[in-house]
Amino acid sequence: MQAVGRFFDGESGQRLDVDLAVDTAAETLRLTHPELPLGSQYWPLDAIRALADHARTDQVVLKLRADAALDSGLIRTARLTVEDADMISILTRLCPDLKRRDVAQGTGRKVATRVGVAAAAIGLMIFVILPAMANTLATLIPIEREVAYGKTVVNQMERFLGGKEVGGLACTNPDGRAALDKMTARLTEAGDLRYDLNIGVFNHKMVNAFAAPGGQIVIMRGLLDRAETPDEIAAVLAHEIGHVEARDTTRNALRAAGSAGLLALVLGDFAGGSAVVVAAEYTLNASYTREAEAAADVFALNMMEAAGADAEALATFFDSLDGLERTLPDLPEYLSSHPETTDRAEAARTFAKTQGRTTPILDDKEWAALQNICKPAGN
Amino acid sequence: MSSQIQGRYFGARGALFRLYILTSFLTLVTVGIYRFWAKTRIRKYIWSAASGDGDSFEYTGTGLEKFLGFLVAIVILAVYLGVVQMALFYFGLNLFVDPQSQGQELAQIGAIYITLLAVLPLMLFAQYRARRYKMARSRWRGIRFGMENGAWGYALRALGYYVLNVMTLGLLNPLATFKLEKYMADRSWYGDGQFVQTGRWQDLYAGMKHVFIGLGIIVVSFFLLAIMAAASGVGGAIIGGIAIFVGIIWLLIGLAYYRVYAFNYLTRHKVLDGEVTFDARMETGQVLRIFIIGSIIISVLMGVVFGVIGGVSVTMNQALLAGNIPLLVFIAALYMAAFLIAGGLSLVMITQPIIEHAVNHLHVYNADHLNTIQQRAADAGADAEGFADALDVGGAI
Structure with a gap:
């Protein structure tokens, strides 16, 4: 087989x-030209490599793997x-490693190190x-700025949950509002709080409540539907107030x-990359540390105690969450950030045993009003 | 061997599109890690499609070295960006918050500029390094291109010229274009032959004519608008509005014209090794045609696709909110696939045709002299574009 190559x-x-001539016996490709040193060169077929991702289908560009003993580079120039x-089809058939990518020795170690x-x-x-800086900055940040930021977080959450406009999901039935205010007042009258609380209810079936920076707390209607007594709501509210007071959300x-900036940097800008960033940030963000959760629990128990309410309600609520975990799939956030519900219920029960006489947080009529807070007034 | 060479581009839409989709898919499933290899493979394709005198260009970069360079850059940027972002947040200049008042909006715009200014020198540095890396990994007839080290000098000069440009309201733009290109061109080599950028920066003003006309129309119609609105009311306002619109379109086309004009001029005035000269005959009309037709086709197509996906997700809103995971994954997959296709289309319908146009309109004179050029030593310092990758400079390829 004879052909010409450049x-x-x-x-x-x-x-x-x-x-060009292929010598099948010697397994070489011979290149002949008067201007070559000695008039010809021999390329071993198993050392021939083709350039990858070559655009032109009418040609191949070949290179030669260097003999390690002679050349430090892997590929000769x-x-x-x-x-x-x-000739192309013959070479494709006869060169065993035509498409092989040669990698220098020690590459694996280099990659692993970096x-x-x-x-x-x-x-x-x-x-x-970043957490250490966040801890310091969270105690230094002015309260107004925290409040302003917290409000935007609540608005964003509202839009995320399907609210068409700001306040679109807010439940405003006056009787329910009065009951909620009474509950808040009873919980907070004993202690001195750093923040003015701004507690709202969203008309959404999710069984959840969340705190945002600067005293913003939102309870979802699903939580009101699910709770059996007003004390359970009060206990959850006290827990969220604990997060607010400890500035966990700001942190x-x-x-x-x-x-967020770091993750975007690492993951790079590829299609839908920002979605991955948001998801990753969300997971990072949704979980308070275990210590923060435990501290918020202790805060809640003490608040219930100070308000003369039954602290066991927190335990009852954890029990019902535990049941929920097995029956409903749509509760990932609250449960993932509250991992050991049984242990925490146990702690609440132990605490409740030391309590004296307690009174319910709301009477039956007020509780009914609170549960109907998302219905229009007059019903 | 001929003494005059014309460039030829052999790339095909289908093959490049398939390569883009394949590499983007691999990027997606490797959570972004494959992007270094993806970019390298696209470059290999485009380089090898360009040829002069029948000999293809070759891109010798590897995904691995890009990845390694990125790992180094990220250590530095991690510290830098993490701290800057948190400091900005602390000072209430958050980029991720909806503005509630005008004051907040201004603060947010301020924050964006501060972030940009904080990384601008790094981006300029990265820009030079990226070009140097690409030069060091480009070959024709087995001979390497190369570029001398000079990234900080470039970043400093570029900052200076940009400031000058802003202060003179863009009047000195040709000076910046010419001097920065000269800085890079004079440090560029093909084998042992050095490039020299000749010409005068004042000559580039001829390319600014449509920019000035567009600006002129805008300014004049603003004045007319003010006078006419006072005198004749609505009719005058409409005419003035149309005139401003015409002015803006003229300005945009003028900017494209300037870029093409500057490219042609600067190429025509480059000399390699004191002997070899070049001519570029790109046509603004052709470039605009490619760009506009491509953009229209892609946006119509994507408008339809995203409309359908959006419609599907709205009708299934309830199921989605209830956490129907398979459906959620399905819609996310559709959404990402649409993004991939849009990226691939813009590569094969806009980027590649413009490169094709540029290559096909490039001429090399006195090309016999290229035979005497000898190989240059490898640029040891021209390591992979770590910063450029991390900061995403350099655009399409």
Whole structure:
């Protein structure tokens, strides 16, 4: 088999139109041209590689894997372009490693080291430095700014849950509102709170409640439907007030602000990348630390005690959550951030045993009003 | 071997589109890690499609080295960005919050500029490094291109010229264009032959004519609008409004004209190794045609696709909110697929045709001299574009 190829020696820009011949016995490709040193070159078939992702289908560009003993680089700089269709098909058949990508020795170790260092730097930032900075900044941030930020978080949440406009999901039945205010007043009259609380109810079936920075707390209608006594609601509310007072939400928001940029950087800008970033940030954000949860529980129990309400309601609520976990799939957030509900219910029960006489937080009529807070007035 | 060479581009839409979709899909399933290999493979394709005198260009970069460079850059940027972002948040200049008042909106705009200014020197640095990396990984006839180190010098000069440009309201734009290109071109090599950028920056003003006409129309119609609105009311206002619209369109086309004009001029005035000269004959009309037709087709197509996906998700809103996971995943997959296709279409309908136009209209004179050029030593310092990748500079390819 004879053909012509264009040869570049990788040393000069000179192009040589070399004669090609495959020697099947010696398993080499011979390149012949009067200007080549000694008149010809022999390329071992198993050392020939083709350039990948080559756009032109009418040619292949061949290169030669360097003999490790002679050359430090893996691929020699000489290039051979072949356009003869028969020669291309013969070479494709006879060269065993035509499409192989040669990787230098020690590459694996190099990659592992750099991945390790980069991961350590990012981990250090996300899990140590940013939280530490967030802790400091959370205590320094002016309250007005916290309140303003908290309000935007609540608005965003409302839109996320399907509210068409700001206040679109808010439940405003005056009787229910009065009951909620009474509950709040009873919980907070004993202690001195740093924040003015702004507690609202969203008309949404999710069994949940959340706190946002600056004293913003939102209860979902689903939680009111699910609870059996007003004391359970009061206990959850007290728990969220605990988060507000400990500035857990502000701390989380600060952390998220720092880590969002980092995650976007790591994941890069590919199609739908921002969706992954949001999801990752959300997971990072939705979980308070276990200590923060425990502290909020203790805060809630003490608040119930100070208000003369039955602290066991927190335990009852955890029990019902536990049941919910098994029956309903649509509750990932609240449960994922509250992992050990049985333990925490146990702690609440132990606490309740030490309590003296308690009175319900709301009477039956007020409780009914609170449960109907999302219905129009007069019903 | 001929003494005059004309560039030829051999790329095909179908093959590049398939390559883009495949590599983007791999990027997606590897949570973004494959993007370095994806970009490299697209570049290999485009480089190898361009040829002069029958000899294809070659891109020798590898995804692995890009990945390694990125890992180094990320260590530095992680610290830098994490701290800057949190500080901005603390000072109430948050980028992720809906503005509630005008004051907040202003603060937010301010924050965006501060963030940009904080990374601007790094981005300019990365821009030079990215070009240097691409040059060091480009070959023709087996001979390497190359570029000298000079990224910080470039970043400093670019900052200076940008400031000058802003202060003179864009009047000195040709100076910035010319000097920055000259800074890079004079440091560029093909083998042992050095490029030199000749010409004068004042010559670029001829390319600014449509920009000035567009600006002129806008300014004049503003004045007319003010006078006419006072005198004749609604009729005058409509005419003035139309005139301003015409002015803006003229200005946009003028900017495209300037870019093409500057590219042609700067190419025509480059000399390689004191002997080889070039000519570029790109046509603004052709470039605009490619851009406008491509944009219209893609946006109509994507409008339909996203409309359908949006419609599906709205009708299934209840199921989605109830946490129907398979449905959620299905819609997310549709959404991402649409994004991939849009990206692939813009590559094969806009980017590649414009490159094709540029390559096909490039001429090299006194090309015999290229035979005497010798290989240059590999640029050891031209490592992968870590910062450029991390900061996403460089656009399409």
